[in-house]
Amino acid sequence: MRKVTRRCISLCATIAMVALLIPGIAGAQVGRNLGLLEPNLASKEELQGVEHIDEALADAIIDGRPYLDILALDKVLATRLSEAQREATYARLWTPINLNTATREEILLIPGVGDRMLHEFEEYRPYVALAQFHREIGKYVDDEELARLAQYVFVPVDLNTASEEDILSIPGVGQRMLHEFQEYRPYRAIEQFRREIGKYVDEDEVARLERYVTIR
Numbered sequence: 001m002r003k004v005t006r007r008c009i010s011l012c013a014t015i016a017m018v019a020l021l022i023p024g025i026a027g028a029q030v031g032r033n034l035g036l037l038e039p040n041l042a043s044k045e046e047l048q049g050v051e052h053i054d055e056a057l058a059d060a061i062i063d064g065r066p067y068l069d070i071l072a073l074d075k076v077l078a079t080r081l082s083e084a085q086r087e088a089t090y091a092r093l094w095t096p097i098n099l100n101t102a103t104r105e106e107i108l109l110i111p112g113v114g115d116r117m118l119h120e121f122e123e124y125r126p127y128v129a130l131a132q133f134h135r136e137i138g139k140y141v142d143d144e145e146l147a148r149l150a151q152y153v154f155v156p157v158d159l160n161t162a163s164e165e166d167i168l169s170i171p172g173v174g175q176r177m178l179h180e181f182q183e184y185r186p187y188r189a190i191e192q193f194r195r196e197i198g199k200y201v202d203e204d205e206v207a208r209l210e211r212y213v214t215i216r
Contacts, residue, residue, distance in 0.1 A: 028169035029130050029157045030212065031150030036094045038171045039073050040066050040208050050092045052085045066204040067095050068211060070106050087111050096154045096171070098211065099127045110152045112145075127155045156214040159187040170212045177201075177209075187215050 047058035067073045077086050091111050124136040138146050157166040167178050184196040198206050
């Protein structure tokens, strides 16, 4: 019995060490960003640096904030860009989608995702952590493609148990906001999050941040 127990402990330790050595898998619940601009946070100049986005469209994007799902952004872009142009734009501009609630339409907006990969995204719901996405989708694509896909998605972080790494993976969250997230633990209800974080940012930003969190 002792040998089995020691063997299990050793195996668990090895697995934990491997997880820590794999970038983007250990803790972060929003995929590591490899260069995507977040439309809710990008400046006008940054937006105009994206292919197919001119000054007028950049202004329209800014006027439409906050984008609480990618379909809202797609609706704005569709007034000026073709489907092919929008696909090219989404290689540079994107707001992450919730792996557990994203619609088929949202998932198919990810560049390079077709019906087959859509099926795999949906097959493994519910996702309890981004590491699960890495593990399951990694069966079908190589490491480079997996990293590319991961930056388009997230799994909400638990406000009461999320690590610093988890919280800092949320786009736009730095050390100051990390402190505020942790300051008000334990959270009893999402209304408490809105009230407390609303002391520091406006309602639109609270709504944007709320997409990434949950209370379990």
